[in-house]
Amino acid sequence: MNKQESAEKKTEFVRHLLDDVKALEYMLEHQLFEKGITRIGSEQEFCLVTEDWRPVKKSSEILREINDPHFTTELACFNLEINLDPIELIGSCFSKMEQQLHELLLKASRAADQNNAKIVLAGILPTINKSHLSLDYLTPKPRYYALNKGLMNLRKKDFYLHILGVDELNITHGSVLFEACNTSFQMHLQIDPDDFISSFNWAQAISGPLLSVCSNSPLLLGRELWNETRIALFRQSVDTRNISLALKDEPPRVAFGSDWAS
16 A cells, blocks of 8 residues: 555545544434443453463454354454343343353353364463564454554554563564453443443542452563553553653553543
């Protein structure tokens, strides 16, 4: 793609993005969002490994074997994601969610077994090394190549990680695949638009205590780092700032924010 084609593609993307923002504003202004009901949803990311627990590039094969729309790809081809059905936040909803998750994980495990692989639920898979983060392990879809190219163009140099814990990790890397080291279970809450400000603020208030009891990812590339290394890893793996901008207090792409919503 030449520079002119690239510029045209970027312009087209920005136009679609602005159309989405206008649509959001229209829906809010005309009260087109569903109200009066609260639902929860969730997603589970997991790793695909060999018999000796090393990452394995088999997401496409296993996804075909599973043949279920609840499953989708992730950034790296040793990861997959499950999207559970949204359900109303009443009664035994959490038990129902857990039951569906177990059923889908069993389906994934059987499909992985058919492809000489296993599934692992780990915040950061301890057996990942730098060779597993080359572009050979990027899921072969245009969106992931575009993401990698876009972030690299913004940075204009390699990604850099510096995390200090029990050990210290200093490393540079020429792709966005550092971010693929992170997997997690995420829950989503549907709220009324009028509740956004208060819900955002209480979510921020409880995030610290929740993180403290969920920490389970101390290892990355053979180093013992933070109790929950995913925080630093996610923030730094998609940070497009250079040092001079960081010193000027330009916010990173991923952060906890700096104030309450009002």
